[in-house]
Amino acid sequence: MRVTLAILLGKLVGWLSRATGRGGGTSLPGRVALRVCPGLDARLAASLRRGVIVVTGTNGKTTTCKMVAAILRRAGFQVVRNVSGANLRQGLTTTLLAAAGLGGRIGADYALLEVDEAAVAHALRPLRPIALLVSNLFRDQLDRYGELSTTAQRLAESMAADLPDDALLVLNADDPLVASLADMGSGRPVFYGIDCVARSLTEADHASDSHECPGCGTPLTYQIRYGAHLGLWRCEGCGRSRPSPDLTVAEAALQADLTERVRLVAARADGASATSADALEASLKLPGLYNVANAAAAAALTLALGVDPPRVREGLESTSAAFGRLERVGMPDGKTAVLMLVKNPAGLNEVTRLIAESGEPRPAMIALTDEIADGRDVSWIWDADLERLDGRVGRVVVSGVRAHDMALRLKYAGMDMGSVEIIADTRAALARALDLAPAGGQVYVLPTYTAMLDLRARLHAEGLVPAFWEELE
Amino acid sequence: MTGPRLNIAWLYADLMSIYGDRGNVVCLVRRCQWRGIDVAVREIGIGDELDPAEADLLFIGGAQDREQRLAADDLLARKAEPVREALASGASALAVCGGYQLFGHEYRDAAGTVLRGIGVFDLVTEPAAPGARRIIGNVVASPLLPGCEDAPNLVGFENHGGRTRLSVGAQPLGRVLHGGGNNGEDGFEGCVAGRAVGTYLHGSLLPKNPWLADWLLQAALTRRHPGYELPALDDTLELQARESAERRAYAAG
Numbered sequence: 010m011r012v013t014l015a016i017l018l019g020k021l022v023g024w025l026s027r028a029t030g031r032g033g034g035t036s037l038p039g040r041v042a043l044r045v046c047p048g049l050d051a052r053l054a055a056s057l058r059r060g061v062i063v064v065t066g067t068n069g070k071t072t073t074c075k076m077v078a079a080i081l082r083r084a085g086f087q088v089v090r091n092v093s094g095a096n097l098r099q100g101l102t103t104t105l106l107a108a109a110g111l112g113g114r115i116g117a118d119y120a121l122l123e124v125d126e127a128a129v130a131h132a133l134r135p136l137r138p139i140a141l142l143v144s145n146l147f148r149d150q151l152d153r154y155g156e157l158s159t160t161a162q163r164l165a166e167s168m169a170a171d172l173p174d175d176a177l178l179v180l181n182a183d184d185p186l187v188a189s190l191a192d193m194g195s196g197r198p199v200f201y202g203i204d205c206v207a208r209s210l211t212e213a214d215h216a217s218d219s220h221e222c223p224g225c226g227t228p229l230t231y232q233i234r235y236g237a238h239l240g241l242w243r244c245e246g247c248g249r250s251r252p253s254p255d256l257t258v259a260e261a262a263l264q265a266d267l268t269e270r271v272r273l274v275a276a277r278a279d280g281a282s283a284t285s286a287d288a289l290e291a292s293l294k295l296p297g298l299y300n301v302a303n304a305a306a307a308a309a310l311t312l313a314l315g316v317d318p319p320r321v322r323e324g325l326e327s328t329s330a331a332f333g334r335l336e337r338v339g340m341p342d343g344k345t346a347v348l349m350l351v352k353n354p355a356g357l358n359e360v361t362r363l364i365a366e367s368g369e370p371r372p373a374m375i376a377l378t379d380e381i382a383d384g385r386d387v388s389w390i391w392d393a394d395l396e397r398l399d400g401r402v403g404r405v406v407v408s409g410v411r412a413h414d415m416a417l418r419l420k421y422a423g424m425d426m427g428s429v430e431i432i433a434d435t436r437a438a439l440a441r442a443l444d445l446a447p448a449g450g451q452v453y454v455l456p457t458y459t460a461m462l463d464l465r466a467r468l469h470a471e472g473l474v475p476a477f478w479e480e481l482e
Numbered sequence: 483m484t485g486p487r488l489n490i491a492w493l494y495a496d497l498m499s500i501y502g503d504r505g506n507v508v509c510l511v512r513r514c515q516w517r518g519i520d521v522a523v524r525e526i527g528i529g530d531e532l533d534p535a536e537a538d539l540l541f542i543g544g545a546q547d548r549e550q551r552l553a554a555d556d557l558l559a560r561k562a563e564p565v566r567e568a569l570a571s572g573a574s575a576l577a578v579c580g581g582y583q584l585f586g587h588e589y590r591d592a593a594g595t596v597l598r599g600i601g602v603f604d605l606v607t608e609p610a611a612p613g614a615r616r617i618i619g620n621v622v623a624s625p626l627l628p629g630c631e632d633a634p635n636l637v638g639f640e641n642h643g644g645r646t647r648l649s650v651g652a653q654p655l656g657r658v659l660h661g662g663g664n665n666g667e668d669g670f671e672g673c674v675a676g677r678a679v680g681t682y683l684h685g686s687l688l689p690k691n692p693w694l695a696d697w698l699l700q701a702a703l704t705r706r707h708p709g710y711e712l713p714a715l716d717d718t719l720e721l722q723a724r725e726s727a728e729r730r731a732y733a734a735g
């Protein structure tokens with residue numbers, strides 16, 4: 010009775026907040042329902058036919074979740090997902106109760122929940138997931154979350170306390186901090202990683218956190234480095250090294266049309282060497298090594314859940330960019346704006362690297378803002394390798410409330426300031442960047458989070474992009 | 483004829499580099515290159531020797547707690563003497579955030595650990611009172627650096643738990659107009675001792691405060707090239723960025 014009342018009230022609150030247009034109602038319904046029935050979230054999670062999957066990490070969560078959802082649906086499962094950002098307990102409960110019947114049951118196989126690395130305890134404790142995926146841990150908005158090692162520490166403590174022993178624990182072997190989470194002893198670790206020398210960095214990448222061995226503090230050495238602290242790492246101090254992946258990316262080739270050809274190879278359980286029968290080839294609509302890593306994460310998770318490889322390939326190939334992550338927007342003038350959210354040095358490095366690798370210099374618009382949701386501190390732009398853009402990007406229009414900071418960063422990155430313009434308004438800045446592109450051409454658009462929301466809302470008003478809540482499913 | 487020469491020693495570049503500290507080094511290097519100064523950066527890590535005769539300008543940035551402890555041990559054991567020697571023979575220095583704390587006499591963290599500093603600055607850093615918050619946000623400070631009182635206000639971003647207290651007679655870098663500064667109480671920000679500047683401001687500090695970058699360069703270059711005068715640069719964009727950051731500090735907090 011209490012359960013039914015809680016769900017009814019929660020749904021009513023959700024309906025009211027949508028009807029009155031006061032936001033998507035992403036956390037209030039959960040808060041109300043939990044007030045009425047404190048254990049509601051655990052009860053709803055337990056009603057799923059298969060269980061809860063939690064995806065966390067600094068970068069790539071949304072994209073990885075999209076891929077996992079596409080794969081699971083191709084395999085015939087029903088999947089419930091949360092809205093990105095609504096990942097505290099109330100938000101997760103809102104997602105679950107929206108999918109539940111009044112009897113307190115969710116008629117789906119999986120709930121796939123994207124959760125910020127600092128908020129994992131909100132999901133692990135009440136929901137007892139059957140799988141936890143950790144993609145990477147980067148320095149992200151230190152003024153909001155505190156320091157990186159604190160985040161990793163809290164994540165490890167939360168896992169030790171609340172991750173069921175039989176849960177799948179899917180970890181990125183290339184990230185030393187993430188790989189070391191296997192030492193917590195909870196869950197059944199499954200590792201994925203990238204083995205493509207061709208895509209390694211040639212120069213030192215400066216957005217590196219966690220240079221030191223998470224076990225003993227000795228500086229790590231790298232046989233291959235993919236950016237930041239990711240790569241084939243090894244500690245000379247205590248001998249720990251990158252775990253041998255259960256699923257490895259053996260090849261990844263960026264194509265001229267900004268797609269990515271990948272070849273994934275599963276390790277044999279008996280230790281025998283893999284054959285072509287263990288390989289899976291796919292063409293990703295999402296380019297860049299970071300998306301290759303997201304695809305490997307999604308494949309490792311779903312293969313471990315027992316999904317057939319052909320369904321995994323179909324799911325990966327059908328996935329297009331998540332909201333603003335690499336979204337191609339056709340403009341009325343026949344040109345294309347490629348939206349790429351940037352919110353921290355590692356993410357910005359991934360994007361500048363993609364721009365550098367894609368050859369042809371195209372115009373770019375970069376918008377820098379410092380609202381609470383972005384982090385007030387814009388120092389992070391100095392930790393990103395904007396030097397890489399010099400000569401590989403066309404003219405640049407900078408925008409946003411901290412446009413001058415970004416212009417200055419480009420000046421000290423060595424760019425010719427004659428090719429950099431400052432236009433405060435993001436939509437006007439985009440229009441100018443499009444003017445600079447040839448007929449039928451593409452422009453890169455690199456906004457921070459709130460700049461993206463602003464720009465996308467305006468493009469939505471012009472009928473050029475769907476609103477993000479419509480696009481999620 | 484070759485241009486003047488300048489060696490920058492970046493202490494613990496791998497361990498103590500956070501909040502865009504790298505931008506300060508990028509700024510110093512570029513401002514040398516634009517003037518035809520032959521500049522070199524040497525990263526000096528744990529266990530490395532610091533040659534006081536080579537290092538004209540020392541830079542040390544901030545760190546997370548664990549890295550700061552690792553660096554503190556090495557700084558005290560291996561670098562204290564060479565740092566003092568370099569400064570005594572005319573080198574300049576910039577120490578930011580965690581590096582600023584370690585260039586004082588003592589740093590006590592919230593866990594009660596005491597790290598001894600190398601005492602370049604006459605100050606100590608204590609943890610915040612129980613329940614008190616980290617000091618986080620945009621800062622504007624009017625310069626008190628002797629001879630530079632008329633320079634544009636310093637702008638930056640601070641993020642520190644520790645409260646730094648200057649001894650009586652120690653020279654602050656600036657007077658806080660907006661933000662917390664050394665301890666959130668006495669209205670001072672940073673410290674100056676001879677040619678050494680310590681501060682909580684990152685952001686990065688130097689690109690938006692080019693006069694301070696040039697002060698450090700001028701001081702350091704004088705050591706090897708007496709009478710050398712730094713040529714002026716076009717700092718229009720730097721000053722626009724400084725002004726916009728100052729406006730933003732008051733608007734956004």
Ligand SMILES: [Zn+2]
Pocket residue numbers: 222223224225226227244245246247248249
């Ligand atoms: Zn080790």
